[in-house]
Every structure is written in C-alpha cells, then in structure tokens.
Amino acid sequence: xxxxxxxxxxxALLFSIGLAGALTRRNAILVLIGIELMLxxxxxxxxxxxxxxxxxxxxTGIMFTIFSISVAAAxxxxxxxxxxxxxxxxKTTDLDQMNSMKG
Amino acid sequence: xxxxxxxxxxxxxxxxxxAMSLRSAxxxxxxxxxxxxxxxxxxxxxGAQFVGFTQILVYVGAVAILAVxxxxxxxxxxxTIQPILSTNWPAGILVAAAVFAxxxxxxxxxxxxxxxxxxxxxxxxxxxxxxxHYVLPLEIMGLLLTAALIGAVIIAMPEKxxxx
Numbered sequence: 001x002x003x004x005x006x007x008x009x010x011x012a013l014l015f016s017i018g019l020a021g022a023l024t025r026r027n028a029i030l031v032l033i034g035i036e037l038m039l040x041x042x043x044x045x046x047x048x049x050x051x052x053x054x055x056x057x058x059x060t061g062i063m064f065t066i067f068s069i070s071v072a073a074a075x076x077x078x079x080x081x082x083x084x085x086x087x088x089x090x091k092t093t094d095l096d097q098m099n100s101m102k103g
Numbered sequence: 104x105x106x107x108x109x110x111x112x113x114x115x116x117x118x119x120x121x122a123m124s125l126r127s128a129x130x131x132x133x134x135x136x137x138x139x140x141x142x143x144x145x146x147x148x149x150g151a152q153f154v155g156f157t158q159i160l161v162y163v164g165a166v167a168i169l170a171v172x173x174x175x176x177x178x179x180x181x182x183t184i185q186p187i188l189s190t191n192w193p194a195g196i197l198v199a200a201a202v203f204a205x206x207x208x209x210x211x212x213x214x215x216x217x218x219x220x221x222x223x224x225x226x227x228x229x230x231x232x233x234x235x236h237y238v239l240p241l242e243i244m245g246l247l248l249t250a251a252l253i254g255a256v257i258i259a260m261p262e263k264x265x266x267x
Contacts, residue, residue, distance in 0.1 A: 003108070004215040007149075009207060010112045014119060014142075016203035021123030023195030024188050029173050030123070030131055036166065037119055037135075040142055043154075051149045052215070056222030059232050063240075065154050066229075069161050070244050074251035076166045080173040081255035087177045088261070096189055 007048035015041035028086070028093045032079045039072045107148060115141035126187050128174045136167045150221050153229050 018037030025031050043065045050061025087093055118138025122131045139162045146155035189195070233241050 002215045003105075005210055005213075006108060006112075007145075008210045008215075010115070010145075012203055012206035012210060013116060015206070016199045017116070017119050017123055019202055020196055020199035023198060024192040025123065026185075026187060026189050027128055029170055029177070030128060033131070033135055033170060034123060036162075037123070037138075040139070040162075043158075044142065044145065047146055047149050047151050047154060050151070051222065056224075059224055059229060062151055062154060062224050062229060063232065063237050065151070066157065066233075067240060067244055069154075069157055070248060073161050073165060074248050076169060077255040078251050078258070080169055081259040083173060084176060084259045093177045094185075 004048055004052040007044065007052075011041045011044040011048065014038075014044065026094050026096055028083045028095050028098075029080070031095065032076065032083070035079075036072060036076060039068065039075075043068055108145070111141050111144050111148060114138070115145065128178065129171065132167055132170050132174065135170075136163050139163050139167070151224060153224065153226050 015038050018034045018041060020034075021037065022031050022034030025034065046061045046065045046068070050056055050059075050065075053061070083093060086098065090098060092098070115138050118134050118136075118141055121134035122138055125131045125134060140159065143155045143158040143163075146152075146158060
C-alpha cells in the first residue's frame with residue numbers, strides 16, 4: 001500500500017469516528033467536537049494530497065488547510081456560544097431533551 | 104508506510120476514539136487533545152510544519168480550552184447517571200460504519216502514484232503566498248473571525264429582560 005493510501009485510510013477512519021460521535025452522543029458539546037474531528041479528517045486529506053500530488057510547489061493544499069482551520073475555529077466559537085445560550089434557556093445540554101424550537 | 108506513521112496513526116485513532124466514547128466530558132476533551140497532537144505530528148511528518156504548529160495552537164490551545172470552559176459552565180455539580188448515547192445510536196453507528204466502508208473501498212480500489220520528493224513549504228513561502236496570491240481570502244478570513252467572535256460573545260451574553 002502506498003503512503004498516500006495509508007493517509008487516506010487514516011483520514012476516512014477519523015471522519016467515521018467523528019461522524020459516529022456526532023450522530024450518537026447526547027452531549028451537545030461532544031457533538032460539536034465530533035464535527036471538528038470530521039473537519040480535521042478533511043484537513044489531513046488536503047495535506048496528504050498536497051504532499052503526494054503532482055504540483056506541491058503551488059502550496060494549494062497548505063493554504064486550503066490554513067483557511068479551513070480558521071473557519072473551524074470560528075465555527076467552534078459560535079457553536080459553543082449557541083450551546084451556552086440554549087443551556088441558559090433549557091438548563092440542559094442533552095440533545096434528546098431539546099425537542100422544542102420555541103424556548 | 105513507515106513505523107513512525109503507524110505509531111502516530113495509532114495515537115491519533117486511539118485519542119479520537121476515546122474522545123468519542125468516554126463517559127466524562129472532561130475526559131473526552133483530554134483524550135481529544137492527545138488525538139489532535141498526534142494529528143499535528145502527522146502534519147509534521149508530511150512536511151507541513153506551519154500547519155502542524157497552527158493545529159497545536161488553534162485546536163489544542165484554543166478549541167479544547169474553549170470546550171472545557173463550556174463543559175464546566177453547562178454541567179452542574181451533581182453527578183448525573185444517564186446514558187451517554189442517544190436513543191437512536193445503532194443507526195448512527197451503522198451510518199458511520201457504512202461511510203467508512205464505502206470510503207475504504209474507494210481508496211483501496213484506486214491506484215495511487217506518489218511523488219517521492221519531499222516538497223518544502225517554509226514559513227517564508229507561505230507568508231509570501233498569503234500576502235500576494237491569497238491576500239483577498241486572508242482579508243475575508245480576518246473579517247469572518249472578527250464577526251464570529253463578536254457574534255459568539257453577543258449570543259453567549261445574558262439576555263435583557265424585555266418588558267411584557
């Protein structure tokens with residue numbers, strides 16, 4: 001197996017772990033962490049394709065990953081703020097108990 | 104497929120799998136930091152030094168601390184014994200396993216030709232590219248981060264009581 005395939009398999013496994021966490025956990029913060037893990041798996045794909053791609057001098061994968069990390073940081077800040085606001089209304093972070101749209 | 108890659112991949116998978124399966128949320132975040140440090144080491148192994156250190160700074164330094172703060176603000180002092188998994192968890196596990204199976208099948212059935220040369224991406228090159236070719240995305244990213252941080256603070260602030 002070539003190194004690129006190894007990195008891609010690792011990235012697929014990381015994505016699946018994040019997806020499983022985001023779909024099955026009850027705690028809203030850990031669901032957000034699962035989404036972050038899926039973003040990280042995509043970043044690993046980008047870096048691996050940059051490293052083993054045909055034109056690494058263009059730095060496209062690096063740039064994409066840097067911007068992706070920035071967007072993920074903004075998403076985490078806003079997501080945790082929303083979770084705090086929802087927690088103030090409903091006094092829970094259990095997603096199975098958040099079943100009404102109107103606080 | 105070097106030994107270093109296998110060790111780092113094992114650390115990353117073990118850390119992230121523990122982060123998604125442990126009971127205590129704080130333990131989950133601690134396991135997540137281990138997994139993300141392993142991922143940063145993989146970036147270093149791939150030759151992307153700047154991205155590796157950015158990963159440590161942003162994820163281990165900022166996002167994990169933010170998540171720990173959020174957990175400490177949302178969890179009361181009382182110990183609650185309740186299931187950590189949602190009620191429809193078998194469907195979630197099934198979907199995740201199916202996604203991994205499809206991705207792994209696609210990866211295994213695709214021939215990969217890899218370039219043996221290690222490309223160099225120095226911080227000098229990255230900075231020059233950010234300031235010349237990617238300067239507009241950089242500015243938009245600064246605007247997005249500013250808006251997101253202000254928005255997060257406004258969302259998380261206590262609301263004023265409106266007169267009925």
